[in-house]
Amino acid sequence: MTGKSPHRKPPGKIRRLFLVLAGVLLAAVAALTIGVVYLARNPSAVKPLVEKTLSVQTGASVRIERLNLGTDPLRLDAQGISVSPGGATDGFHLYAAALTVRANLSGSFGGRTLSIDLLRLENYTGRFTPQMKLPTRPAGRKPSLPGRLLQRLVQLLLFSDLAVQRVEALNGELVFTTAHQQARMTIASILSDPDGGVRLDADARLESDDGRQLMELPEVQVDIAPPGLTTTRSVSGRIQLSDGRIDGGRVAAAGLTGNAAIRYDRNLKKIDLAGLSLRARMATGFRAKEIRPNEFVASLQADASYQLPNAQLEVSRWSLDCENLLNLSGSARLQAGPAYPFRLLLTGGRLDAAGLMRQLAPSTDHGSMPLSISGPVDIVGDVEGRFGEPPEKWNGSLRASLDRMPLAFRANPYQVKGRVGGKVQLTGNLLD
Numbered sequence: 001m002t003g004k005s006p007h008r009k010p011p012g013k014i015r016r017l018f019l020v021l022a023g024v025l026l027a028a029v030a031a032l033t034i035g036v037v038y039l040a041r042n043p044s045a046v047k048p049l050v051e052k053t054l055s056v057q058t059g060a061s062v063r064i065e066r067l068n069l070g071t072d073p074l075r076l077d078a079q080g081i082s083v084s085p086g087g088a089t090d091g092f093h094l095y096a097a098a099l100t101v102r103a104n105l106s107g108s109f110g111g112r113t114l115s116i117d118l119l120r121l122e123n124y125t126g127r128f129t130p131q132m133k134l135p136t137r138p139a140g141r142k143p144s145l146p147g148r149l150l151q152r153l154v155q156l157l158l159f160s161d162l163a164v165q166r167v168e169a170l171n172g173e174l175v176f177t178t179a180h181q182q183a184r185m186t187i188a189s190i191l192s193d194p195d196g197g198v199r200l201d202a203d204a205r206l207e208s209d210d211g212r213q214l215m216e217l218p219e220v221q222v223d224i225a226p227p228g229l230t231t232t233r234s235v236s237g238r239i240q241l242s243d244g245r246i247d248g249g250r251v252a253a254a255g256l257t258g259n260a261a262i263r264y265d266r267n268l269k270k271i272d273l274a275g276l277s278l279r280a281r282m283a284t285g286f287r288a289k290e291i292r293p294n295e296f297v298a299s300l301q302a303d304a305s306y307q308l309p310n311a312q313l314e315v316s317r318w319s320l321d322c323e324n325l326l327n328l329s330g331s332a333r334l335q336a337g338p339a340y341p342f343r344l345l346l347t348g349g350r351l352d353a354a355g356l357m358r359q360l361a362p363s364t365d366h367g368s369m370p371l372s373i374s375g376p377v378d379i380v381g382d383v384e385g386r387f388g389e390p391p392e393k394w395n396g397s398l399r400a401s402l403d404r405m406p407l408a409f410r411a412n413p414y415q416v417k418g419r420v421g422g423k424v425q426l427t428g429n430l431l432d
Contacts, residue, residue, distance in 0.1 A: 121169040394429070
């Protein structure tokens with residue numbers, strides 16, 4: 001006995017259903033093609049759409065002065081791109097005079113690759129304040145089934161893979177301004193290489209509110225490793241600097257050189273500096289353009305990390321060596337914000353008393369000093385303060401140990417010699 005299932009559709013109806021679906025698909029392809037051609041030939045209609053989409057996705061306010069598109073080959077030219085604080089952002093402003101994109105599509109239907117032959121950004125600036133809140137992508141709702149189907153259709157028709165061949169960013173400037181200081185980095189170029197790595201060449205300087213140069217780094221170079229050598233959640237590379245100068249009033253440095261391995265974790269939003277090494281010629285007791293004869297060489301080794309969400313710098317390990325004059329080690333913490341509060345922990349230190357006396361002497365004729373003392377002094381302690389305040393207001397606690405150190409005092413025609421030992425503790429305002 002045979003019979004037809006009551007739920008089985010006749011073959012004719014199935015064919016008609018497929019024909020309807022095919023017609024809908026062809027209509028969608030035709031509509032999409034017409035839309036792409038229209039938008040390519042009418043960039044004025046694209047500009048507000050792009051501005052609105054980017055503004056919604058970032059939470060910032062995005063504006064473009066002029067936008068030109070082309071299809072043979074694929075090209076995009078934008079001028080006057082401005083990104084400023086919106087409802088979810090604050091404390092920054094970005095501007096680029098020109099953005100140029102040259103690209104092409106290759107491959108078969110459903111597996112095309114969009115190759116970015118050139119992406120160039122020119123004459124750009126970025127200005128930031130401590131109140132900066134960067135744009136964040138808002139959590140959107142899960143697309144509906146028709147939305148997911150349309151998204152997949154667009155991917156099939158346009159491209160399913162992306163490759164970037166060349167990236168250039170030329171003539172840039174980044175400025176970070178606080179109540180009393182301004183950090184400025186002038187970026188000559190950011191260039192990608194054929195392997196996918198990126199090199200940045202720039203100079204940086206730190207200025208006080210009265211225009212005085214506190215720090216100058218004329219040669220800063222950052223090399224970012226190709227994506228194949230890093231994980232998807234991080235970006236790694238190396239930073240190098242040379243011929244830097246620091247003018248801290250009572251402390252000056254010249255010939256500053258340094259390097260460190262750098263790594264950015266996208267998930268944790270954290271920048272790690274591993275094996276940081278700095279070296280410079282130092283002098284104390286004066287503010288000077290050039291280092292004086294009583295200079296000494298100092299080197300600093302450290303491992304540090306910077307948390308972007310709470311703007312906190314954590315130095316897990318540091319050691320400072322000033323030839324035979326001073327050797328210190330410890331950890332530190334700095335919180336970005338009003339006046340930049342910090343805490344410096346000194347877990348181990350030793351200074352040479354005779355060398356310290358020479359640095360504090362008002363002249364280079366050390367033989368005329370009435371008091372002389374020699375030998376090592378062991379010190380430990382901590383210092384707290386704010387970089388927006390003068391060092392005289394910093395507080396802390398230092399403990400020094402002296403072990404039978406030779407001491408001499410001369411006042412013609414008398415001379416006294418002996419040894420001194422014991423422990424000294426300073427608490428409160430250390431420079432008062």
